[in-house]
Amino acid sequence: MAHVHLEDGALAxxxxxxxxxxxxxxxxxxxxxxxxxxxxxxxLAISAMCTSVGFAVFMVSIPxxxxxxxxxxxxxxxxxxxxxxxxxxxxxxxxSAAVGHGGWGMIGVNTVVNITEVFLGYYAYRLLRSKADxxxxxxxxxxxxxxxxxxxxxLIVTVSGIQDSAATQEQTFDNMAxxxxxxxxxxxxxxxxxxxxxxxxxRVRPDLLADAERALRPKPAPTPAEA
Amino acid sequence: MSRRSYSKHxxxxxFITHFAETGxxxxxxxxxxxxxxxxxxxxxxxxxxxxxxxxxxxxAATLLFYASGKLPIRVLIGWFTFPVMFVLTIAIMFVFxxxxxxxxxxxxxxxxxxxxxxxxxxxxxxxxxxLAVVTFSLAVFMTTKYAHVAHMMHRTMPGHLATVFLLSxxxxxxxxxxxxxxxxxxxxxxxxxxxxxxxxxxMFAGIxxxxxxxxxxxxxxxxxxxxxxxxxxxxxxxxxxxxxSARGYALVMSSAVLLALAAYARYFDPVxxxxx
Numbered sequence: 001m002a003h004v005h006l007e008d009g010a011l012a013x014x015x016x017x018x019x020x021x022x023x024x025x026x027x028x029x030x031x032x033x034x035x036x037x038x039x040x041x042x043x044l045a046i047s048a049m050c051t052s053v054g055f056a057v058f059m060v061s062i063p064x065x066x067x068x069x070x071x072x073x074x075x076x077x078x079x080x081x082x083x084x085x086x087x088x089x090x091x092x093x094x095x096s097a098a099v100g101h102g103g104w105g106m107i108g109v110n111t112v113v114n115i116t117e118v119f120l121g122y123y124a125y126r127l128l129r130s131k132a133d134x135x136x137x138x139x140x141x142x143x144x145x146x147x148x149x150x151x152x153x154x155l156i157v158t159v160s161g162i163q164d165s166a167a168t169q170e171q172t173f174d175n176m177a178x179x180x181x182x183x184x185x186x187x188x189x190x191x192x193x194x195x196x197x198x199x200x201x202x203r204v205r206p207d208l209l210a211d212a213e214r215a216l217r218p219k220p221a222p223t224p225a226e227a
Numbered sequence: 228m229s230r231r232s233y234s235k236h237x238x239x240x241x242f243i244t245h246f247a248e249t250g251x252x253x254x255x256x257x258x259x260x261x262x263x264x265x266x267x268x269x270x271x272x273x274x275x276x277x278x279x280x281x282x283x284x285x286x287a288a289t290l291l292f293y294a295s296g297k298l299p300i301r302v303l304i305g306w307f308t309f310p311v312m313f314v315l316t317i318a319i320m321f322v323f324x325x326x327x328x329x330x331x332x333x334x335x336x337x338x339x340x341x342x343x344x345x346x347x348x349x350x351x352x353x354x355x356x357x358l359a360v361v362t363f364s365l366a367v368f369m370t371t372k373y374a375h376v377a378h379m380m381h382r383t384m385p386g387h388l389a390t391v392f393l394l395s396x397x398x399x400x401x402x403x404x405x406x407x408x409x410x411x412x413x414x415x416x417x418x419x420x421x422x423x424x425x426x427x428x429x430m431f432a433g434i435x436x437x438x439x440x441x442x443x444x445x446x447x448x449x450x451x452x453x454x455x456x457x458x459x460x461x462x463x464x465x466x467x468x469x470x471x472s473a474r475g476y477a478l479v480m481s482s483a484v485l486l487a488l489a490a491y492a493r494y495f496d497p498v499x500x501x502x503x
Binding site: 006007008009010011012013016027031034039040041042044045046047048049050051052053055056057070072075079084087088090091094095097098099100101102103104105157162163164165166167171174175176178179189192193194195196197200201204205208 | 240266309316357385446
């Protein structure tokens with residue numbers, strides 16, 4: 001796994017409500033960002049396709065280190081943008097909850113983690129792309145995003161605590177640290193996969209990366225008057 | 228049903244849809260609004276209840292609901308693999324570190340490790356909670372028609388969000404089949420036996436990259452088709468679902484009362500479950 005899916009009942013009700021409120025605020029921000037721009041039908045369809053491919057992909061187990069599954073959330077952010085990408089990961093979490101891959105009550109906390117990955121993946125890629133090629137930008141951007149999200153999962157579970165457990169925050173942190181280390185290893189694998197995918201897409205359909213590489217587009221030649 | 232599914236451990240959306248569209252049990256006839264409200268209460272109960280007996284009763288009730296929908300139990304047991312794996316991922320360390328009486332103790336790499344009774348109890352409770360919700364969730368989606376799900380999404384979600392949900396739900400069947408096709412092609416060439424992290428990573432990246440590019444091309448064609456048919460930013464939903472019946476309202480109200488009692492017992496007075 002690239003991050004931990006919490007099942008229902010893992011956190012106490014007050015924490016479920018708190019993280020759901022945080023996720024609600026993040027989704028509201030994404031909707032606000034979308035409402036400020038014109039959303040074309042093409043963008044909506046692409047976002048929906050990202051959701052369905054993201055859902056299909058994370059059901060595939062890769063036979064590396066005994067089997068891991070990927071989320072490709074930073075890739076979704078790079079392709080669909082942070083706002084539509086946020087809606088995509090929310091949809092993925094809802095579909096996943098419907099089939100038992102993460103709980104309904106945990107959609108909030110899982111969405112907080114995933115939206116963080118989407119935003120960091122998108123902005124890290126954009127920042128790096130002005131200095132590095134697609135492969136390196138995709139690799140480093142994804143590893144950064146997933147590294148932060150792995151730490152975020154540990155912090156969320158440490159702060160919230162596991163329901164019914166008498167473990168102290170230190171003990172919970174120690175227990176979760178092991179999972180964080182595993183997630184960091186998987187983050188590197190996901191970073192490599194994302195980098196390969198971005199390079200592949202950049203070769204066959206570079207226009208799909210246009211939004212994430214907007215700053216790189218050559219400026220139009222100055223008009224004679226401007227010159 | 229799907230042509231194939233990835234494994235018997237992962238619920239297949241076509242399989243779920245098949246039962247939803249063709250079933251005729253009392254649960255199928257129940258108002259979708261009632262089922263969604265009950266799903267909310269099951270999630271709330273799983274979060275609020277802490278007594279092992281109450282959690283076991285909740286799990287038994289959800290199994291009964293699932294069975295009332297004339298849904299396949301054996302398939303459900305296979306689908307339990309995923310949630311159990313997730314619970315283990317989180318809780319396995321607590322089995323050893325939770326304070327309590329030792330049930331067993333053994334040496335691992337020179338360290339003495341013990342399994343405590345409280346650790347096992349935490350694991351059991353988390354598993355019961357997860358399985359209760361998964362059972363009920365699957366029962367709801369295996370007994371509710373797509374048109375009704377679409378209507379509820381349309382009524383309850385903001386415009387863009389509802390559109391993304393409805394479109395991605397429709398696309399999911401196509402993309403899962405496509406990814407499965409590519410995986411089958413890989414397996415038929417002994418692709419899964421290739422050793423080495425770099426080779427495996429590159430190969431799967433090619434599969435996922437291809438899936439994304441195909442998905443984009445399909446999305447662009449669909450977008451053009453939608454625009455040519457007058458799409459204005461929100462998917463039209465033709466069908467609607469009926470209001471809950473009197474019995475449905477009664478069921479929801481009694482669940483609400485029980486939840487209020489459970490929450491009161493948890494936060495204010497643990498004696499409450501004793502007298503009611």
